[in-house]
Amino acid sequence: MQRFKYSLDKSSKKYVCPNCNKKTFVYYVDTETGNYLTDNYGRCDREHNCGYHKAPPKGKKAYLIPFLSLSDISNKACKLIDLNGVISIIPKSQILERRAKSCYITEWYLKTSTINYLSNEIKYFNTGNVSIINEAKTIRQPEPVKPSFHSLELLNEMYFENSISDNLTEFLKAVFSPDEVANATLNYCLTGTNYCWNNATVFWQIDDKEKIRGAKIMLYDEHTGKRIKEPYNHINWLHKAIKEPEFNLNQCLFGLHLMNEDYQKDIAIVESEKTAIIMSIILPDFIWLATGSKSNFKLDLLKPLKNRNCFAFPDKGEFEKWNETAKELNKDGYKIAVSNLIEQTDFNNGFDLADYYLL
Known part of the structure; x- marks a missing residue:
């Protein structure tokens, strides 16, 4: 009987699918250790709308062959006498595991032999390590899930027609001039909303093609300008607030639409x-x-941003990670310099460039 080293998690736990961003993803589990596999090995339960299924790597397929005897005849070959008395000369490289009265022989060799094997137990061998897995088959390759977009009408309605004050804008007015705040909120299409929480702020993610990829809702303290994190982190998405369950969020950088307004300016992230x-x-x-x-x-x-000069300013504690990412991207033609300005301060982890200038 075939044994399975990996199987889909049989518990009720679900995770965010790497393909459709819905919480419908079931991981593969190592049945020997009980641990989840990494690298997004699993299956999305949205079989028709998503269909994502990534099974663990299989490696070399081999079948368990019982024998009467198995003996070496050279440094590179063995003589096997199977249960029917049939003699076979087998390259040692094709015998992946030996037992007392049986051994695992590669499917590649068995296909050219006279040994009966199709109903026997199967194993998969990966780079010298045994992996016994189920042959999970993906019926079809999942089609790329198209990103959803909010309409410009929705943005116009929230910005102009049903304008609501938000706590973050009120904080900015206490720090900067009215003209500076008005210009900044216009550039970034900053709006207020009472969805989720009163006087929350909506950050619209508008890409370089003027498509609205998403809208993040966050609640700030009007007096300090800090995010409200107690008794929980006050973050949500507009598509959830207006009940669009089939909205496929595909994020872009906040403010990305501005990069087309001036090709001479450098980008700061x-x-x-x-x-x-x-x-x-x-x-x-x-x-x-x-x-x-x-x-x-x-x-x-x-x-x-590949063709633009970019300067990244990570929060305190994130310099090393951002710098490593930038180094890898720069090998492919990007031009991103990562500043360690905040990393050199005495700020706690999480402090950022705005804290540096406003404190």
């Missing part, structure tokens, strides 16, 4: 959307973009 807005007021000679999270400083989001 920070993590926080708030910091990008503040720095656009303090240092307007750059076009300021934000990743939205420390993990979003990656190829998928940075692709549109």
Whole structure:
């Protein structure tokens, strides 16, 4: 009977699918250790709408062959007498595991032999390490999930027709002049909303083709300008707030639409959307973009910047990771310099460029 080293998790746990971003993903589990496999090995439960399925690597396929005897006849070959008395000369390289009265022989060799094997137990061997897995078959390659977009009408409605004040803008008005704040909020299409929380801020992710990829909702303290993190982190997405369950979020850098307005300006990249807005007021000679999270400083989001001079300003504690990413991208023609300005300060981890200028 065939044994399985890897199987899909049989618990009710679900994770975010790497393909459609829905919480419908089931990981493969190593049945010997109980640990999840890495590298997105698993299957999305949205079989028709997504269909993502990545099975663990199989390696060399081999069948268990019982024998009467197995003896060496040279440094490179063995003589095998199977249960039917049939004698076979087998290269040692094709015998992947020996037992007392049986051995595993590669399918490649068995196909050219007279040994009966098709109903026997199967193993897969990977680079010298045994992997016994189920032959999970993907019926079809999943089609790329098309990103969803918010309409310009929705943005116009929230910005002009049903304008709501937000706490972050009120904080900015206490720090900068009214004209500076008005210009910055217009450039970044900053809007307020009462979705999720009263006077929250909407950060619209508009790409370089003027498509609205998403809209992140966050709540700030009007007096300090800090995010509200207690009793929980106040972050949500507009497509969830307006109940669009089939919205396929495919993020871009916050402020990306601005890169087309001036091809002479260098690009500056920070993590926080708030910091990008503040720095656009303090240092307007750059076009300021934000990743939205420390993990979003990656190829998928940075692709549109390949031909531009870029300067990245990671939060305290993230310099090494961002710098390594930039080094890899620069090998492929990107021009990204990562500043260690904040890393050299006495700030706690998480402090950023806006803190440096405003404190």
